[in-house]
Amino acid sequence: MFIVSLTYHNGPEAADDHLTAHIDWLKQGYSSGLFLASGRKIPRTGGVILADGDRAALDAFLAADPFALHGVADYEVTEVAFSIAAEGLERLKD
Known part of the structure; x- marks a missing residue:
């Protein structure tokens, strides 16, 4: 499982052009x-993807995202191994 954090370079206005x-x-x-x-x-200031x-x-x-192709955002990827999840979200567990 991965948490992807996008951070805009030049604010949301630049992102709006490629939204x-x-x-x-x-x-x-x-x-x-x-x-x-x-x-x-x-x-x-950006977005998050699970x-x-x-x-x-x-x-x-991620490299094919229009935000990446146009230099709108940076991406930070964190791998996570969830061990506990709420009922209905069991798919998130490793």
């Missing part, structure tokens, strides 16, 4: 089963 393409990219991540959840940070799968595949997919 529609980024959302289409997110939908592809969900369709492939790679992404489990995503959303914006508050305050809006992902599952192969690290190399995740890295390749």
Whole structure:
């Protein structure tokens, strides 16, 4: 399991120029089963994605994000092995 933290370089306004393409990219991540959840940070300095799968595949997919292609955001990937999860979220456990 991976937590991906995106941080905008030049604020949300720069991200807005590529938001529609980024959302289409997110939908592809969900369709492939790679992404489990995503959303914006508050305050809006970037976003967070919860992902599952192969690290190399995740890295390749992140590189194809319009935010990455246009230099809008940096990405930090943290691998996590959850040992406890709330009822209904058992899939998150390692």
